[in-house]
Amino acid sequence: MAEAVAPSWIPTELRAMFLMLTPNESCFQDVEDVRPYVQQATPVFVGLMLLELVVGVLKTGASVVTVSDGLTSISAGMISRLPHLLVRGCELTAYIYVWERYRLVELPWDSAWTWWFTLVGVDFCYYWVHRFAHEVAILWAAHQVHHSSEYYNLTTALRQSLTQQLSSWIFYLPMALAVPPSLFAVHIQLNLLYQFWIHTELIRDLGPLEWIFNTPKHHRVHHGRNLYCIDKNYGGILIVWDRLFGTFAPETDKVIYGLVFPINTFEILSVQLHYYLYLWERSTTYKTIWDKLSTFIKGPSWTPGKSRLGDHADIPKVTGQEVPHEPSWSLPLQVYVVLHFLLLLGTYHDLFENKMMLSQLTILGMISYILLTLTSLGFIIDQRPTAAVLEMLRCVVMVMVQRCGYVNPLTPSLAVPTEAFVSLSLLYWALQSFSWLLSTKKKSE
Numbered sequence: 001m002a003e004a005v006a007p008s009w010i011p012t013e014l015r016a017m018f019l020m021l022t023p024n025e026s027c028f029q030d031v032e033d034v035r036p037y038v039q040q041a042t043p044v045f046v047g048l049m050l051l052e053l054v055v056g057v058l059k060t061g062a063s064v065v066t067v068s069d070g071l072t073s074i075s076a077g078m079i080s081r082l083p084h085l086l087v088r089g090c091e092l093t094a095y096i097y098v099w100e101r102y103r104l105v106e107l108p109w110d111s112a113w114t115w116w117f118t119l120v121g122v123d124f125c126y127y128w129v130h131r132f133a134h135e136v137a138i139l140w141a142a143h144q145v146h147h148s149s150e151y152y153n154l155t156t157a158l159r160q161s162l163t164q165q166l167s168s169w170i171f172y173l174p175m176a177l178a179v180p181p182s183l184f185a186v187h188i189q190l191n192l193l194y195q196f197w198i199h200t201e202l203i204r205d206l207g208p209l210e211w212i213f214n215t216p217k218h219h220r221v222h223h224g225r226n227l228y229c230i231d232k233n234y235g236g237i238l239i240v241w242d243r244l245f246g247t248f249a250p251e252t253d254k255v256i257y258g259l260v261f262p263i264n265t266f267e268i269l270s271v272q273l274h275y276y277l278y279l280w281e282r283s284t285t286y287k288t289i290w291d292k293l294s295t296f297i298k299g300p301s302w303t304p305g306k307s308r309l310g311d312h313a314d315i316p317k318v319t320g321q322e323v324p325h326e327p328s329w330s331l332p333l334q335v336y337v338v339l340h341f342l343l344l345l346g347t348y349h350d351l352f353e354n355k356m357m358l359s360q361l362t363i364l365g366m367i368s369y370i371l372l373t374l375t376s377l378g379f380i381i382d383q384r385p386t387a388a389v390l391e392m393l394r395c396v397v398m399v400m401v402q403r404c405g406y407v408n409p410l411t412p413s414l415a416v417p418t419e420a421f422v423s424l425s426l427l428y429w430a431l432q433s434f435s436w437l438l439s440t441k442k443k444s445e
């Protein structure tokens with residue numbers, strides 16, 4: 001069926017995002033043949049983000065996205081996909097394992113019925129993945145990444161967790177008793193792609209579609225920290241699960257986005273991992289083993305003596321006047337960070353394109369370089385005192401990576417300017433580090 005003629009002039013990944021793929025063009029016999037829809041959707045992501053930016057400016061007169069928040073969200077998306085350079089995703093690996101050993105029936109892979117059944121089945125499982133991710137603190141430690149932006153735009157959709165895939169696979173396993181892995185591999189991607197475009201404030205209401213589908217309006221509520229938004233609207237594609245299981249809330253008051261206790265940082269490893277440390281530290285303040293354990297397995301708002309999900313009355317009230325955390329940093333520094341981020345995006349893209357030709361050691365080295373770069377740029381955005389030294393060291397590594405041919409200019413004609421830019425960056429941060437070291441030495445004297 002995969003050979004059937006695909007309709008139309010609209011790119012496949014764009015149609016995939018809006019549930020416009022036909023079963024005919026997206027059924028595959030073998031899991032190896034499944035198209036990497038998410039990976040190939042990068043141009044669509046970029047195109048729609050730019051469109052949102054332009055429409056936002058025309059509509060509101062202001063940018064819907066800031067450099068600091070937008071880059072942090074895109075960085076989280078990049079980091080969340082790094083493990084795929086080395087291993088197949090946990091979800092698919094576990095799924096294939098169960099399918100090969102324990103399947104009860106074998107639904108036909110080339111049937112439209114199986115295709116639609118899988119779409120609904122994956123979405124049903126996703127509802128529970130998502131609900132548990134909000135109601136069990138150790139799972140929330142992973143998922144909070146997605147909620148950590150105080151803005152709501154298409155870049156927020158890319159703010160994904162590195163560690164959530166370590167637990168989410170469990171919830172999809174019942175489907176492996178009947179649904180072929182290739183169809184699961186298609187729908188796990190389509191489910192994720194659908195959830196991209198609903199992260200926008202520019203689409204207000206979609207009429208009757210709001211009854212059945214998860215929409216920007218419903219998902220805004222999910223990202224809110226207003227009391228009426230907490231633990232509501234978990235659906236992926238369909239909102240009917242929330243209506244069925246009592247977790248639906250319509251959008252009423254102005255939604256204030258983000259975590260109930262904002263993290264106020266743009267440093268990417270803190271964004272990804274800070275909550276694990278927080279949970280551990282909190283558990284050490286409790287005396288009994290059960291309370292220590294409950295810190296991890298009950299709701300994030302739970303405290304001893306409270307019900308499983310804690311008391312929502314303890315959550316700070318919003319006034320509607322909250323202003324997102326925004327560092328005060330100069331325009332040249334913003335341009336600097338954006339340029340280095342674009343260079344890294346090129347390296348990141350090349351790495352995924354050429355991964356089959358690179359050794360595991362090279363890939364590990366490049367993953368380390370990507371993490372170092374994103375961390376260092378986060379230090380600069382956060383204006384941390386050690387940012388200059390870290391960025392200087394990163395520039396040294398960058399020069400070496402460039403020499404090995406892994407940092408390429410955006411176009412060949414920019415080769416010389418790119419090389420000069422990297423060298424000047426190193427020089428600038430070396431001087432900044434020197435003056436920082438001098439000032440700290442003076443202070444200590």
Ligand SMILES: [Zn+2]
Pocket residue numbers: 130134143146147222
């Ligand atoms: Zn969520």
Ligand SMILES: [Zn+2]
Pocket residue numbers: 146156157199219223
């Ligand atoms: Zn979301």
